[in-house]
Amino acid sequence: MKLFNVANLKSTSHKRARTSLIQISIWLFCGLFIQPVSAQENNQMSALELANKVLTRAANDGRAGNMHFTLHNDSGGVRKRSALFVHSVHQGDTKIGIYFTAPAALQNTGFLSYDKVSGSDENWLYLPATDRVRKLPASSKGDYFMGTDLTYGDIKDNFKFTLLDWDFALGEEQIVEQKRYLVLKGVTKSSSKASELGYSSFVARVDPDTYFPLEINYTDVDGIPLKTISVKRLERVSDAWIATHFTVTNAQLAHKTDVVLSDVKHVPDLPQSILTADELSYGVPSISGL
C-alpha cells in the first residue's frame, strides 16, 4: 500500500521531496555506513519528544473546506456524505462546524461542537425538519461520528495524540518505499481513559519530515485490533499539513470510510460569529472561495 504520495504534495513540499531523494541517494551510495548514524540520531529523540513534535505540529487557527465521506459496508453497500467544515481555534477553545450538503436527506443539517479549555464541552445539532437548533450532550471521544468509522475524538484530535491521554514508547523505525519512518506507540494511561477514547493502544508510523502520522493502528479497549487510519494524501495549507485523503478501516465491522477533503483554505480572519449555535439554523455559511 502506498502510504505517502510524494507526487501529490504541493509545491512547497517539493523541496522536502528533493531533499528526501538526495538522502535516499546518499543512503544508496554509502550503504550501511549511514544507517547506524541515522539510528543514533533517532535514539536522541525520546518517545515523549516525538509525541510532542506530533502534538505541536503547526496547525491553522482557522480553516474551512469541503469534506466527502464514502462509507463502505461488508456487503458492498455504499453511502456518501458531503459537508462543508469550518474549524477554528480561539484562545485554546476549539470549534468545529459541519454543514451537510449531501445526500439530499441530510441537506442543511448542521452540527457544531465547542471544546472549551475550561467548562463543559458543548454540541448543537440543527435538523431542518424540527426548525430548531438543539443542544446535545457533549459526545464522548469514543462515540462514532455520523455513521463513519471516525470517532469524535479522531476528528477533534486531528491526527495528534494528547499527552495527558497516553503513555508513549518508540517503536522500531520502518522503511517503506525507501523512506524512513519513525514509529510512535501509545498505551492509554488508565482503563477509564481507554473507555473514554474507545482505544487502549495505538501504533503510528510518523513521517519525520512533517511529524504527521501516515498510518495509525488502534486496538479497542480489550486490546483487540480495531481499526487502521491510512493517510493517502497530505497537502500543505498555509503553514500546516492537512490529510486531504485518508481511509479508516474498521477490522471488526469490516466497514471502511474514505475521507476526501477539497478546497481546504486557511481562513485566519474567520469571524467568530460563524461558529455559533444560532448560525446553524441559517444553513451552510457563505465563506469566500468555497
Add this chain to the structure above:
Amino acid sequence: MKIQSHVYRHQYLKQRVINQVGCSLLSLLFGLFVGLGGLYTPLVKAEVKVQSSQVSLEYRAALNLKHSDLDLSRVSLASRHTLRLNRQWSAQLDTLSQVAFSKTGLGSTDNFATLNQPLLDSTDARIELTRAFLMWRKRGASVVIGKQVTPWGVLDGVQVTDRFDPVRRRDFVLTDMRPERIARWGIRWRSKLDGWHVDTSLAFDGTSTQQANIGDTFFLSSTRFTGGLSVADLGLEGQAPTVDLAQALRIQTPKREHTVNQSTAGVKFGHSLGEGDMSVMLYRGPDTDPVIQLRQAMVASLPINVSFDYLRRTVLGATYDVTLGALVWRMELAYIPDQPLNVLGEQPLMQARAKRMLIGGGVDWRAPANWFVNAQLVVDHIREEELNLVRPATDTLLTLRAQRSFFNERLLFKTELIGSVNQGDGTLRPALVYDYNDNLKFQTGIDWLFGDPNGQFGQFKDASRWWVSVKYTF
C-alpha cells in the same frame, strides 16, 4: 372570575378599519421588501444559485391493531428549495402535496386564514405551500418576510413556551417530528445587541392548530377537548362515535380574516447565563387550541351546532438549558394570565378565562453503549377558583425516549413513552428506521395507546396501530 357565555362577537366598524389598514400596510411592506429585493439583486450581481434542493416521496400506512382495518394510507410529496440570491439575500420555498385514503384524513383547514389555505384542496388530495420566504442577513442580523415559523422553547416535543406557532394535530401526537409546525405569513427580525439575542416575530395570519376532521381516526372525542360535551350529549351512546358524529355534530369555525385581531406578535431575549443559555419571551395571539361555543340551543334529535373559537391570550415565558458533562438540562416556564377555556356551568359549553402556569424540565443523557436517553416532565396547572373545569386542574405529562443506532447508523431503534401521570393513560411507540441507501429509507413501528377511553390518550386506545413507511429522498 368573569364567565363569558358569548365570547365571539361581531367586529365593530372601527376594528374593521384597523384590520383593513393593518392588512394594507403589511401588504405594502411585503411588496416593498420583495420589490427592493428584486431590484437590489441584479444591481449587485446576478449570483442567484440553488443552494439546496430536496424532494421526498413517502408512502405511509397503518393497520389498526384492534380491527385490522387500514387506518392510515397516505402518499406525501414534499419539496424544499433554498436559493441564494446574493451575499445578503436568500429565499426558501417548500411545498407539500398529499393524497390520503381510507380514514386517514388530511386534517381540517376551516381555521386556516384565506392567505394560508391550500393551493389545491379536495377530500383526498391537497397541495400546500409550507414555507415561502425571503431572508436578508448581515452581521448576525436577519429579517425574514413571508410564510415561516417561529420555533421558541428548548424542550423536545412538548409545548410549554413553544406556543407561538399553530401545529398539526390530525395525527394526534403520533408523528415522526413533534410538533409539526404550520407556517404563517409574517415578519421576523433577529439580531444581536451587546451579547443579547433579540428575536421579534409578527404573524399577521390567523391560522390556528389543525385538528382531524369529524370521522377521521384522531378526531378528538375526550370531554376535555369537547368542552365537556360527551357522547351521551350527542345521542351516540353505545355507538361507534365516528360513524354518525358528522351528522350529530356540526362545527363552524369563524373566518380567520382579521389580520390585526388574529395576529400573533412576540419578542424573545436570549443571553448566556453561567454555563448555559437563558431566554425570556412575551407574545400575544390566538390560542393554538380552541374553546368551543354553542351556536344554537341544543334540541333533541337535531344536530348540535358549535363553533371553534381561537381566542387571543398572552404568554410570558422563560427557558434555560445547560450542558453538564454527558447531560443537557432544559427548563421552561410559561405563564398565561388569560387562558381561554371551556367550563361546566348552567349551560353547555360555557367559556371562561383563567390563570395558567406550565413548568417543564428535561434531561438528555448520552448513556453507555451508545444509547441516547431523553426524559421530560411537564406540569400544567390551571388556577380554578370557582370554575368547574372540563380537565384536571393539574396535568402532569411525562415523555421518555431512548434510541440507539446500529451498523454505522444504518439501523436506528427508538422507543418513546408519552403519558399523563395523573390520568394514567399514554402511548408507547417503539420504531425501527433502516437506511437502505442514501435515498431510500424504511420505517416501521407500533403506536400503542392505553388508558381511560375519556382520557387525553386513552380516547384513542382503539386506534392503536402498526405502521410502515417507505421514503425516497433525492
